[in-house]
Amino acid sequence: MDSDSRADSAHAAAVTTADERIGFNDTVAAVLTRWVGSMPALYVVLVVFGSWMALATWGPLHRADPYPFPFLLFVNNVAQLVLCLVILVGQRVLSAADDERSIQTHRNTEAIFAQVADLQAHLDRHDRALSRGLSLLESTPHPWIRRHRVQAPPQARDQAVSTNDRIAVWLTRRLGSVWGFYLALFSQLIWVLLSEFGIQTVDPYPFAFMAFLSTLAQLIFMIVIMVGQDVLGRTGDRRSEQTFLDAEAILHECRRMKARLNAQDRVIDSLTGFVTGRVSEQLGRALHETSERVDHQARAHTVMTTGQAPADAADLRHWDELSEADRQIYRAQARGIGENLAAIGYFMVPAFEPAFEIGFDDDEIGLLARFEYDRRMTQLRKERLDRAPHDDPDDAQPLPWQDLPQSGRIRYLQAARRIPVIISGAGFQVLRSTRPHLAGPPGT
Numbered sequence: 001m002d003s004d005s006r007a008d009s010a011h012a013a014a015v016t017t018a019d020e021r022i023g024f025n026d027t028v029a030a031v032l033t034r035w036v037g038s039m040p041a042l043y044v045v046l047v048v049f050g051s052w053m054a055l056a057t058w059g060p061l062h063r064a065d066p067y068p069f070p071f072l073l074f075v076n077n078v079a080q081l082v083l084c085l086v087i088l089v090g091q092r093v094l095s096a097a098d099d100e101r102s103i104q105t106h107r108n109t110e111a112i113f114a115q116v117a118d119l120q121a122h123l124d125r126h127d128r129a130l131s132r133g134l135s136l137l138e139s140t141p142h143p144w145i146r147r148h149r150v151q152a153p154p155q156a157r158d159q160a161v162s163t164n165d166r167i168a169v170w171l172t173r174r175l176g177s178v179w180g181f182y183l184a185l186f187s188q189l190i191w192v193l194l195s196e197f198g199i200q201t202v203d204p205y206p207f208a209f210m211a212f213l214s215t216l217a218q219l220i221f222m223i224v225i226m227v228g229q230d231v232l233g234r235t236g237d238r239r240s241e242q243t244f245l246d247a248e249a250i251l252h253e254c255r256r257m258k259a260r261l262n263a264q265d266r267v268i269d270s271l272t273g274f275v276t277g278r279v280s281e282q283l284g285r286a287l288h289e290t291s292e293r294v295d296h297q298a299r300a301h302t303v304m305t306t307g308q309a310p311a312d313a314a315d316l317r318h319w320d321e322l323s324e325a326d327r328q329i330y331r332a333q334a335r336g337i338g339e340n341l342a343a344i345g346y347f348m349v350p351a352f353e354p355a356f357e358i359g360f361d362d363d364e365i366g367l368l369a370r371f372e373y374d375r376r377m378t379q380l381r382k383e384r385l386d387r388a389p390h391d392d393p394d395d396a397q398p399l400p401w402q403d404l405p406q407s408g409r410i411r412y413l414q415a416a417r418r419i420p421v422i423i424s425g426a427g428f429q430v431l432r433s434t435r436p437h438l439a440g441p442p443g444t
Contacts, residue, residue, distance in 0.1 A: 029089040029178050036083065049076075070206030077214040078188055084221035085181040088172055091228050098232070099155040102239055106153035109246045113145050116253045123260045130267045141256075142249035154238035168227035188214070276335075282426035283334030284327060285319050289425070290418055291330075292317060332379070333372070337419060340371040341430065351429040358420060358430050368416035369409060370401045 035041065052072055055061040065071040120141070191210050194200040203209040319327070338348055344364050360368065377398030401409075420430050 029086055029093070029181070032086050033090050036086070074206050074211055077211045077218070078185075080218050081184050081188075081214045081221075082181060084218050084225070085184055087225055088221065088228075089178060089181065091225065091232075092172055095228075095232060098235070098239075102153040102155060105239075105243070105246075106148075109148065112250060113148065116145075116250065116257075119257060120253070123257060123264070126264055127260070130264055130271075142252040144245045144249040145253075148242075148246070148249070151242075154235055154242060165227065165231060168224050168231070171224050172228050184217075279426070279428070280331045280334045283337060283422065283428075284330035286422040286425040287333055288319055288322065288327075288330050290415070290422055329379075333375075336372065336375050337423070340368050341419075342433075343371065344368065345433045346430050347433055348423055348428045349431060351424065351427055358432060360416070360419075365413060365416045368419060369412035372415065373401055373404070373409075373412045 049072065052061065052065070053069060056065045056069055056072070057067060188210060191200070191203070192207065195204055195207065322330075341347060344360075344367050346358070381398060399408075423430055
């Protein structure tokens with residue numbers, strides 16, 4: 001069974017005490033326990049016994065059951081014997097439910113350990129990929145994980161190690177059933193009926209011998225119940241110890257994974273910084289080349305329309321001829337391309353093989369152009385305020401895109417249409433994302 005199937009099996013319903021009450025007899029015991037094991041039942045017993053004692057001392061019951069109230073003692077002995085047997089039944093049911101919970105907890109923990117092992121193996125693969133086979137962090141699994149697989153879950157029967165404990169378990173198993181309750185109840189009823197009809201004359205009313213046997217049985221049962229409580233207590237201690245070790249092992253593994261992820265984060269950050277720098281450099285060069293060609297076409301158009309040639313009409317500046325400040329402008333524009341593409345539902349990936357070139361529709365081109373225009377105007381406004389911080393800030397406000405004439409938009413629209421070509425020239429390609437487009441520019 002793999003870790004996923006074990007995890008799925010761990011999602012079964014939690015074990016409850018009701019699951020161990022199987023059959024009519026256990027249902028009867030549960031009903032009796034629910035009725036008798038409550039504070040209203042205690043109040044009823046106190047009221048009935050107090051009223052009976054008062055009426056038998058000063059009232060009309062004085063002739064029928066005078067002090068020391070033999071009939072009341074008889075009823076009390078019968079009720080106590082029956083309740084002792086019901087307690088034994090409840091103890092057996094609770095013990096069985098606790099054993100099932102222990103088994104379920106053991107399986108769930110094993111499934112968690114399997115998932116933890118899978119995650120650690122996944123991190124091992126990351127280590128090998130990020131550090132060329134070297135482990136980024138030396139650590140060992142918690143020793144309890146291996147012991148947990150070979151150690152059975154604690155159960156009540158495992159704690160009955162002495163002869164006396166085994167005798168108590170045997171008595172609980174035999175007497176802790178509703179059949180024992182039926183036997184005690186009907187045997188006392190038959191004894192009373194035999195005495196009333198004169199069939200047995202050894203123990204006439206108030207049935208002193210039967211009360212003696214009932215008291216003796218109660219004493220034995222109470223001791224057996226106390227032994228059972230001791231066994232259940234030792235079992236609970238074992239389960240608590242195992243649960244503590246389970247939690248400790250899981251916490252240890254979580255700390256291991258956290259430490260390894262932190263180590264991998266440092267490697268990923270360095271790789272990301274290196275890749276981002278290389279990508280920005282390549283895209284910046286491609287943007288510069290495209291910009292130079294556009295400017296050259298604009299100068300050629302000026303020559304053809306006006307007949308006057310600017311001094312730099314035939315100049316095409318190379319990347320190495322630019323100042324570092326100009327290069328930084330192109331690099332910043334290159335970093336903004338990825339954000340702009342993400343805002344309209346696209347992303348860039350390295351082009352390892354010839355890829356299908358994606359074309360943008362008019363709305364997407366308009367958005368890309370507006371994003372780049374807003375970025376550029378924000379940069380120019382900041383530079384202007386830095387140069388003259390005491391000037392009126394309103395003078396530094398750029399013209400909004402919607403108020404920009406078409407002649408002013410052409411440059412940005414042409415640049416947006418050439419983004420796939422620019423990205424391809426840098427060794428990347430544009431892919432469409434499945435998430436919905438954003439309505440605003442990046443960062444909003």
